[in-house]
Amino acid sequence: xxxxxxxxxxxxxxxxxxxxxxxxxxxxxxxxxxxxxxxxxxxxxxxxxxxxxxxxxxxxxxxxxxxxxxxxxxxxxxxxxxxxxxxxxxxxxxxxxxxxxxxxxxxxxxxxxxxxxxxxxxxxxxxxxxxxxxxxxxxxxxxxxxxxxxxxxxxxxxxxxxxxxxxxxxxxxxxxxxxxxxxxxxxxxxxxxxxxxxxxxxxxxxxxxxxxxxxx
Amino acid sequence: xxxxxxxxxxxxxxxxxxxxxxxxxxxxxxxxxxxxxxxxxxxxxxxxxxxxxxxxxxxxxxxxxxxxxxxxxxxxxxxxxxxxxxxxxxxxxxxxxxxxxxxxxxxxxxxxxxxxxxxxxxxxxxxxxxxxxxxxxxxxxxxxxxxxxxxxxxxxxxxxxxxxxxxxxxxxxxxxxxxxxxxxxxxxxxxxxxxxxxxxxxxxxxxxxxxxxxxxxxxxxxxxxxxxxxxxxxxxxxxxxxxxxxxxxxxxxxxxxxxxxxxxxxxxxxxxxxxxxxxxxxxxxxxxxxxxxxxxxxxxxxxxxxxxxxxxxxxxxxxxxxxxxxxxxxxxxxxxxxxxxxxxxxxxxxxxxxxxxxxxxxxxxxxxxxxxxxxxxxxxxxxxxxxxxxxxxxxxxxxxxxxxxxxxxxxxxxxxxxxxxxxxxxxxxxxxxxxxxxxxxxxxxxxxxxxxxxxxxxxxxxxxxxxxxxxxxxxxxxxxxxxxxxxxxxxxxxxxx
Numbered sequence: 284x285x286x287x288x289x290x291x292x293x294x295x296x297x298x299x300x301x302x303x304x305x306x307x308x309x310x311x312x313x314x315x316x317x318x319x320x321x322x323x324x325x326x327x328x329x330x331x332x333x334x335x336x337x338x339x340x341x342x343x344x345x346x347x348x349x350x351x352x353x354x355x356x357x358x359x360x361x362x363x364x365x366x367x368x369x370x371x372x373x374x375x376x377x378x379x380x381x382x383x384x385x386x387x388x389x390x391x392x393x394x395x396x397x398x399x400x401x402x403x404x405x406x407x408x409x410x411x412x413x414x415x416x417x418x419x420x421x422x423x424x425x426x427x428x429x430x431x432x433x434x435x436x437x438x439x440x441x442x443x444x445x446x447x448x449x450x451x452x453x454x455x456x457x458x459x460x461x462x463x464x465x466x467x468x469x470x471x472x473x474x475x476x477x478x479x480x481x482x483x484x485x486x487x488x489x490x491x492x493x494x495x496x497x498x499x
Numbered sequence: 500x501x502x503x504x505x506x507x508x509x510x511x512x513x514x515x516x517x518x519x520x521x522x523x524x525x526x527x528x529x530x531x532x533x534x535x536x537x538x539x540x541x542x543x544x545x546x547x548x549x550x551x552x553x554x555x556x557x558x559x560x561x562x563x564x565x566x567x568x569x570x571x572x573x574x575x576x577x578x579x580x581x582x583x584x585x586x587x588x589x590x591x592x593x594x595x596x597x598x599x600x601x602x603x604x605x606x607x608x609x610x611x612x613x614x615x616x617x618x619x620x621x622x623x624x625x626x627x628x629x630x631x632x633x634x635x636x637x638x639x640x641x642x643x644x645x646x647x648x649x650x651x652x653x654x655x656x657x658x659x660x661x662x663x664x665x666x667x668x669x670x671x672x673x674x675x676x677x678x679x680x681x682x683x684x685x686x687x688x689x690x691x692x693x694x695x696x697x698x699x700x701x702x703x704x705x706x707x708x709x710x711x712x713x714x715x716x717x718x719x720x721x722x723x724x725x726x727x728x729x730x731x732x733x734x735x736x737x738x739x740x741x742x743x744x745x746x747x748x749x750x751x752x753x754x755x756x757x758x759x760x761x762x763x764x765x766x767x768x769x770x771x772x773x774x775x776x777x778x779x780x781x782x783x784x785x786x787x788x789x790x791x792x793x794x795x796x797x798x799x800x801x802x803x804x805x806x807x808x809x810x811x812x813x814x815x816x817x818x819x820x821x822x823x824x825x826x827x828x829x830x831x832x833x834x835x836x837x838x839x840x841x842x843x844x845x846x847x848x849x850x851x852x853x854x855x856x857x858x859x860x861x862x863x864x865x866x867x868x869x870x871x872x873x874x875x876x877x878x879x880x881x882x883x884x885x886x887x888x889x890x891x892x893x894x895x896x897x898x899x900x901x902x903x904x905x906x907x908x909x910x911x912x913x914x915x916x917x918x919x920x921x922x923x924x925x926x927x928x929x930x931x932x933x934x935x936x937x938x939x940x941x942x943x944x945x946x947x948x949x950x951x952x953x954x955x956x957x958x959x960x961x962x963x964x965x966x967x968x969x970x971x972x973x974x975x976x977x978x979x980x981x982x983x984x985x986x987x988x989x990x991x992x993x994x995x996x
Contacts, residue, residue, distance in 0.1 A: 308637045311689025311691075314689035314690075370635075
């Protein structure tokens with residue numbers, strides 16, 4: 284038996300899979316590849332699989348983390364085997380240290396692309412920079428207790444804007460204490476300021492540790 | 500209730516919905532399945548129907564299509580050639596005449612098409628191609644598991660059940676072939692559940708052998724095996740216990756009618772003693788939910804029969820309370836649907852109860868149903884529209900198109916179903932839905948589906964009908980052949996029941 288932490292990319296059509304569907308798809312992928320996973324031993328056995336801070340539907344990611352326990356010890360060809368059987372848009376891109384505590388994840392690194400049909404990117408960047416340099420950026424956040432107001436600025440470590448081919452590219456490090464904020468709250472704050480983009484693309488580049496080095 | 504969706508799919512694909520407006524050879528719109536056995540309400544929309552099992556005939560139609568494309572012939576020429584393939588029904592080659600009152604006078608074949616289209620069957624299920632490597636959607640779907648078909652047809656002959664007639668004759672797959680198919684399908688799809696599929700799983704002769712063989716592989720591979728469609732009278736608990744190692748959930752049975760007399764009339768040969776015995780063992784063994792399915796509006800039904808549903812539910816609930824070993828208490832659910840007479844069954848000539856009659860019976864049941872029982876019922880208005888189309892003729896196509904144009908979609912889903920829009924569509928097209936749903940047919944009337952054959956003879960249906968009126972049962976096909984006629988489709992004329 285071997286604990287493994289796989290890094291995977293989720294993009295293309297797979298970005299529209301929900302977290303539970305991704306779990307089921309991986310589980311089927313392991314079965315198809317003939318890789319046995321450790322299962323729970325209750326009435327309804329299911330594989331031990333877990334994904335760190337799962338992505339929202341529609342968000343792509345390039346270095347997502349999947350923890351699992353494989354029954355065999357020496358299968359070092361696993362990523363290649365898996366990729367043969369995973370559907371389009373899901374790919375294993377590498378392995379990471381399975382013993383590193385996930386609580387050491389300090390930041391989530393996102394790139395948001397804002398598409399504007401009728402606003403010049405340079406003009407938008409000027410307004411966006413002004414917005415995100417404020418010490419207080421109130422947004423309404425859905426929580427178990429209902430809507431609460433939070434300060435978005437508290438969750439942002441740093442944010443940068445640049446003009447890209449498609450519009451405005453926003454690079455943002457969100458603090459992960461304990462879980463990173465959903466980046467759509469950034470867009471909600473932007474919408475509040477009437478800088479409503481016509482389309483937004485979300486991508487997570489990966490996780491960073493407290494030293495701002497890649498977690499995995 | 501999916502007919503409007505068919506029109507919608509054609510429209511979303513950018514195609515004219517009517518066959519006559521699609522003049523080119525490309526695309527050809529082809530349909531099949533149980534509704535094809537009365538294809539008439541869809542006749543103007545579909546280019547060709549396939550009756551029966553498609554494994555072989557689909558390939559023949561495709562071969563014919565390839566040749567037509569190669570030779571560059573017209574759509575009509577292709578359809579003429581396709582109509583010569585056994586099992587293919589091209590509705591535009593059939594001319595329907597009506598009496599002044601709307602009944603069908605005659606159906607005549609043109610362009611060399613056969614007068615009677617007979618369905619296709621696969622003679623040997625072990626030899627036919629069966630897909631093991633299937634499309635596996637990454638999002639959760641209905642039936643998100645390996646479905647393993649164990650046999651076709653049904654030995655029971657319940658008189659209300661269309662599937663029991665149109666899938667005859669009975670043909671089984673061998674346990675060896677099924678075990679191999681099931682395991683391969685799991686390996687190739689990655690699913691961790693296999694469900695056996697058939698009209699009545701517990702009637703499969705080699706069920707134990709099959710389950711043993713599958714479990715040998717399933718258990719070490721964390722795969723579940725589930726057995727739906729079990730009957731209350733030959734249900735094996737040993738088997739259930741072996742298979743359902745996972746949590747004990749609920750049991751579901753369909754007695755269909757409340758009284759023994761009516762169960763005999765519809766030939767649902769389940770006796771209350773069997774049901775009670777099965778439930779007692781289940782409750783003692785820790786099961787704590789039981790679902791019972793019934794129908795109201797069955798031919799020969801009296802108010803006494805309806806009330807008997809509530810009494811049966813009461814007796815099952817009392818039995819559950821006395822014998823249950825579950826700490827969480829017991830839950831009995833009774834679900835009552837409205838009977839829809841179906842073509843190709845002994846009840847194809849019957850009138851459906853009116854909506855008012857259904858509502859009155861539901862009210863009667865509500866008044867008698869014990870409070871402790873969860874009681875749910877179907878909307879009789881949906882069942883009424885179903886009954887109209889189930890035995891409709893091709894004039895109904897106009898009403899269907901009108902309903903779709905006025906916005907009807909997904910009519911099987913309560914939140915989308917608009918009875919008013921449907922009634923408007925009938926009014927606008929000058930059709931009386933009662934003519935189709937609430938009218939008893941004479942046995943010498945030409946029925947709109949008489950030129951479509953599932954291999955069961957009309958005389959057999961008539962015999963079964965008169966036995967229903969005498970509340971007389973017909974033993975299952977293994978006890979004695981009933982001479983339905985479907986065996987003639989097999990070489991040597993001996994069916995596998």
